Amino acid sequence: xxxxxxxxxAFLTPxxxxxxxxxxxxxxxxxxxxxxxxxxxxxxxxxxxxxxxxVLGPSQPRLIFMMYxxxxxxxxxxxxNRKLSKSELEYQIQDxxxxxxxxxxxxxxxxxxxxxxxxxxxxxxxxAIAIDIAADWPVDQTITIMYTSxxxxxxxxxxxxxxxxxxSALSSVLNIGLTEEDVWLCALPLFHISGFSxxxxxxLYGNAVKLYEKFDKEGAVQDIAEGKVTxxxxxxxxxxxxxxxxxxxxxxxxxxxKVMLAGGGPVPKKYLERAHSLGISLCQTYGMTETSxxxxxxxxxxxxxxxxxxxxxxxxxxxxxxxxxxxKEGEILIRGPHVTPGYIGRFTDKSPTIDGWxxxxxxxxxxxxxxxxxxDRRSDLIISGGENIYPAEVENVLMGHDAIRxxxxxxxxxxxxxxxxxxxxxxxSDIREEELQKYxxxxxxxxxxxxxxxxxxxxxxxxxxxxxxxxxKDLI
Amino acid sequence: xxxxxxxxxAFLTPxxxxxxxxxxxxxxxxxxxxxxxxxxxxxxxxxxxxxxxxVLGPSQPRLIFMMYxxxxxxxxxxxxNRKLSKSELEYQIQDxxxxxxxxxxxxxxxxxxxxxxxxxxxxxxxxAIAIDIAADWPVDQTITIMYTSxxxxxxxxxxxxxxxxxxSALSSVLNIGLTEEDVWLCALPLFHISGFSxxxxxxLYGNAVKLYEKFDKEGAVQDIAEGKVTxxxxxxxxxxxxxxxxxxxxxxxxxxxKVMLAGGGPVPKKYLERAHSLGISLCQTYGMTETSxxxxxxxxxxxxxxxxxxxxxxxxxxxxxxxxxxxKEGEILIRGPHVTPGYIGRFTDKSPTIDGWxxxxxxxxxxxxxxxxxxDRRSDLIISGGENIYPAEVENVLMGHDAIRxxxxxxxxxxxxxxxxxxxxxxxSDIREEELQKYxxxxxxxxxxxxxxxxxxxxxxxxxxxxxxxxxKDLI
Numbered sequence: 001x002x003x004x005x006x007x008x009x010a011f012l013t014p015x016x017x018x019x020x021x022x023x024x025x026x027x028x029x030x031x032x033x034x035x036x037x038x039x040x041x042x043x044x045x046x047x048x049x050x051x052x053x054x055v056l057g058p059s060q061p062r063l064i065f066m067m068y069x070x071x072x073x074x075x076x077x078x079x080x081n082r083k084l085s086k087s088e089l090e091y092q093i094q095d096x097x098x099x100x101x102x103x104x105x106x107x108x109x110x111x112x113x114x115x116x117x118x119x120x121x122x123x124x125x126x127x128a129i130a131i132d133i134a135a136d137w138p139v140d141q142t143i144t145i146m147y148t149s150x151x152x153x154x155x156x157x158x159x160x161x162x163x164x165x166x167x168s169a170l171s172s173v174l175n176i177g178l179t180e181e182d183v184w185l186c187a188l189p190l191f192h193i194s195g196f197s198x199x200x201x202x203x204l205y206g207n208a209v210k211l212y213e214k215f216d217k218e219g220a221v222q223d224i225a226e227g228k229v230t231x232x233x234x235x236x237x238x239x240x241x242x243x244x245x246x247x248x249x250x251x252x253x254x255x256x257x258k259v260m261l262a263g264g265g266p267v268p269k270k271y272l273e274r275a276h277s278l279g280i281s282l283c284q285t286y287g288m289t290e291t292s293x294x295x296x297x298x299x300x301x302x303x304x305x306x307x308x309x310x311x312x313x314x315x316x317x318x319x320x321x322x323x324x325x326x327x328k329e330g331e332i333l334i335r336g337p338h339v340t341p342g343y344i345g346r347f348t349d350k351s352p353t354i355d356g357w358x359x360x361x362x363x364x365x366x367x368x369x370x371x372x373x374x375x376d377r378r379s380d381l382i383i384s385g386g387e388n389i390y391p392a393e394v395e396n397v398l399m400g401h402d403a404i405r406x407x408x409x410x411x412x413x414x415x416x417x418x419x420x421x422x423x424x425x426x427x428x429s430d431i432r433e434e435e436l437q438k439y440x441x442x443x444x445x446x447x448x449x450x451x452x453x454x455x456x457x458x459x460x461x462x463x464x465x466x467x468x469x470x471x472x473k474d475l476i
Numbered sequence: 477x478x479x480x481x482x483x484x485x486a487f488l489t490p491x492x493x494x495x496x497x498x499x500x501x502x503x504x505x506x507x508x509x510x511x512x513x514x515x516x517x518x519x520x521x522x523x524x525x526x527x528x529x530x531v532l533g534p535s536q537p538r539l540i541f542m543m544y545x546x547x548x549x550x551x552x553x554x555x556x557n558r559k560l561s562k563s564e565l566e567y568q569i570q571d572x573x574x575x576x577x578x579x580x581x582x583x584x585x586x587x588x589x590x591x592x593x594x595x596x597x598x599x600x601x602x603x604a605i606a607i608d609i610a611a612d613w614p615v616d617q618t619i620t621i622m623y624t625s626x627x628x629x630x631x632x633x634x635x636x637x638x639x640x641x642x643x644s645a646l647s648s649v650l651n652i653g654l655t656e657e658d659v660w661l662c663a664l665p666l667f668h669i670s671g672f673s674x675x676x677x678x679x680l681y682g683n684a685v686k687l688y689e690k691f692d693k694e695g696a697v698q699d700i701a702e703g704k705v706t707x708x709x710x711x712x713x714x715x716x717x718x719x720x721x722x723x724x725x726x727x728x729x730x731x732x733x734k735v736m737l738a739g740g741g742p743v744p745k746k747y748l749e750r751a752h753s754l755g756i757s758l759c760q761t762y763g764m765t766e767t768s769x770x771x772x773x774x775x776x777x778x779x780x781x782x783x784x785x786x787x788x789x790x791x792x793x794x795x796x797x798x799x800x801x802x803x804k805e806g807e808i809l810i811r812g813p814h815v816t817p818g819y820i821g822r823f824t825d826k827s828p829t830i831d832g833w834x835x836x837x838x839x840x841x842x843x844x845x846x847x848x849x850x851x852d853r854r855s856d857l858i859i860s861g862g863e864n865i866y867p868a869e870v871e872n873v874l875m876g877h878d879a880i881r882x883x884x885x886x887x888x889x890x891x892x893x894x895x896x897x898x899x900x901x902x903x904x905s906d907i908r909e910e911e912l913q914k915y916x917x918x919x920x921x922x923x924x925x926x927x928x929x930x931x932x933x934x935x936x937x938x939x940x941x942x943x944x945x946x947x948x949k950d951l952i
Contacts, residue, residue: 001811001832002792002813003791003792003794008791009791011788011846012788012789012791135794136794170646173649173650173654174649174654174680174681174682177653177654177655177656178649178650178653178654179653179655180653204650204791205650206650312487312488313488315479315484315485315488315680316478316479317479318479318611318612335477337478356477370487
């Protein structure tokens with residue numbers, strides 16, 4: 001059993017600031033009081049302890065209060081991605097068998113109409129019911145469920161337990177250290193593990209989170225230059241904009257700014273060099289939903305010496321390459337207490353691990369010192385602005401259209417987003433590109449919609465008729 | 477499963493210094509190489525993997541190499557206390573059923589002759605046998621066994637597992653923070669949890685330990701004043717000498733010196749004030765063998781405001797008072813992943829916990845903010861220079877003497893050691909005090925031998941004939 005993080009943190013350091021947003025701040029004691037009240041209000045609205053519910057809303061304090069309320073109730077929270085299409089959200093809500101979606105009114109139109117909803121304001125305006133709140137949580141209790149796609153193209157709901165989140169936060173602190181003055185800037189979505197893990201760290205470490213509703217270049221540049229924040233997690237596209245902002249204003253990072261963790265895909269070498277000259281200690285990370293955030297991190301010290309590497313595993317994690325020869329490429333396997341125990345819904349019976357090892361599908365190698373290099377992402381994964389796009393998922397949608405016989409999707413380089421998806425299709429009947437786009441926008445999150453459609457007579461396939469996505473680009 | 481700490485730390489930060497002793501230093505890679513070799517040498521001398529062995533030696537690097545060698549072999553290490561008498565050591569060796577004691581030649585005369593011994597130098601001079609070293613350890617694997625006494629007067633062998641030690645180190649880092657430059661001064665015995673836990677932290681945190689063979693006032697004063705160390709664990713008697721040394725030389729603690737953890741009994745208020753004025757951030761702690769070191773710590777910030785308190789529990793720990801009324805005194809109960817799973821030997825079947833709660837026997841209360849105050853130590857425990865003395869254990873020895881009918885032991889205040897034991901005896905036949913002392917020195921560690929013997933006609937007892945130790949002093 002581990003203590004309820006919210007109660008324990010408020011007990012230990014009640015007067016420390018835990019959350020900052022738009023000039024307001026909340027101590028851990030205040031976060032506790034508000035979230036306990038929210039828990040009672042949720043129960044007043046029919047939410048049961050340990051029930052699985054879904055949550056959807058912009059990155060604002062009220063979302064955090066609602067989530068912490070759910071955590072007090074030991075609910076399993078399905079974290080809905082605000083960028084998804086209605087049909088994608090519907091898939092997740094059905095697969096997770098959630099009876100109700102807790103939704104910020106601002107996001108109500110993102111949901112299909114027939115879905116059972118409970119508005120944030122309805123909860124907030126209720127009278128709380130007095131309930132017993134669990135003072136401690138079992139290590140294998142599921143806190144969050146986040147959907148991620150894979151080879152099949154069907155998103156899988158990944159469980160992230162108390163033990164997973166804790167291990168991730170503790171491994172990370174052993175890597176980057178901790179002082180009482182640390183303040184994390186959180187401008188990544190809270191529905192992604194990259195954002196949610198910042199909240200977990202805050203509760204365990206006792207540090208403030210400075211929350212941004214959306215990434216705000218000018219704000220981040222100021223916060224970093226003035227030392228108002230000490231840590232930040234970014235994806236490459238955000239990093240570039242921050243670097244640009246600092247350069248533009250001829251500013252440097254404050255010496256108080258300690259670490260920028262860059263995840264969600266590779267960071268171009270030039271960014272590293274620019275960060276270095278702007279006084280930013282940049283650590284490239286490697287992680288995924290199944291590992292509750294970072295599993296490996298390259299320290300700033302090694303950034304240039306080990307260019308292109310994602311570093312070494314964090315303390316409690318182990319990484320090996322499924323390859324017969326030392327130093328050769330192979331699938332990246334991960335083990336540790338941060339690895340998900342498994343999926344929910346239609347993938348419940350599909351174990352993500354074999355003998356405790358998570359098979360990532362990513363291809364990589366270790367150099368002679370044990371630094372990890374990721375050579376190829378799982379399932380031809382496309383990473384666009386830090387968001388994962390699985391070609392199979394987009395292909396499934398395309399092939400659902402009456403006019404399309406076959407579809408192949410791959411990524412091409414993009415200056416802003418790192419990569420963007422493009423599609424190759426074999427038609428059954430004629431169709432205009434605009435129609436295809438419209439169809440895709442209905443079915444897919446915007447960032448997944450192919451930026452371009454190429455109509456071809458056949459797709460490259462191997463002897464057993466498997467699509468060779470890497471050869472798609474040759475068709476352009 | 478958790479990674480083998482020694483291998484993982486060497487893998488992650490091979491070139492960081494892990495150990496400093498008498499002007500020499502060893503990196504984590506060197507510690508790994510030496511200890512792996514030691515593991516192979518131990519096997520060459522008949523030590524088996526997972527065997528329970530005992531270890532005895534002065535606080536020198538070779539003791540650490542030997543212990544790390546044992547840890548690679550997943551041996552259960554019974555940590556023998558160098559201050560004990562032969563008969564006390566014999567009890568532990570027999571109770572633990574260890575077949576062999578690994579012993580530094582310097583300490584060989586501390587052991588009874590007939591005990592099976594394996595000298596450090598015999599191991600060090602052997603050719604290592606190539607063996608498979610476990611890359612990871614189960615959470616419930618016993619790393620160390622440390623003997624501690626109790627109400628019965630018979631020392632109990634306390635298991636400390638991988639999970640216990642890890643949880644303790646991780647809870648502590650969330651309390652006091654971490655930077656790469658941290659260096660811990662270790663002048664406490666490695667056979668006590670207070671000393672051994674410094675090694676565990678070093679492996680998990682990646683920080684150097686500056687090891688002292690013995691506490692050296694002048695050395696410690698210099699290291700603290702010059703900022704060569706950042707952290708130190710002390711007991712009150714050491715603290716006083718350090719304070720005195722700093723005052724004597726008109727020195728202050730370097731700003732680089734971060735935290736002094738003071739455990740092993742209460743710290744006088746005057747010491748706190750003196751530490752404060754010398755720039756030492758002093759944190760009073762509360763812990764015991766059964767909790768693998770600290771379970772609660774008072775931060776420096778609260779030191780004067782909450783004088784006399786041992787603070788709040790560390791993050792993963794829970795403490796409550798077994799009392800019907802809020803705020804009233806009662807037995808201190810502790811729960812958390814740092815609490816021992818139990819004892820070995822004759823106490824194997826005696827669970828230290830009830831419903832997961834460790835019953836400490838200590839009496840205390842919580843104030844309205846949840847700060848813990850220890851009012852009375854378990855079983856009339858006497859704490860002398862940080863060493864625990866259980867009256868029952870000393871009484872058992874005394875009553876083993878032919879001339880003694882009854883015996884009662886309690887502590888009196890002592891300027892140097894905090895407390896020292898004194899004895900009250902009812903005689904069967906005449907005996908001189910020198911004879912009694914000689915007898916005690918044979919059977920007991922020096923620090924346990926009563927400083928004075930009072931011959932009385934009867935001992936204070938209650939209606940059910942239970943000895944009232946607290947009334948003993950009235951007989952003086």
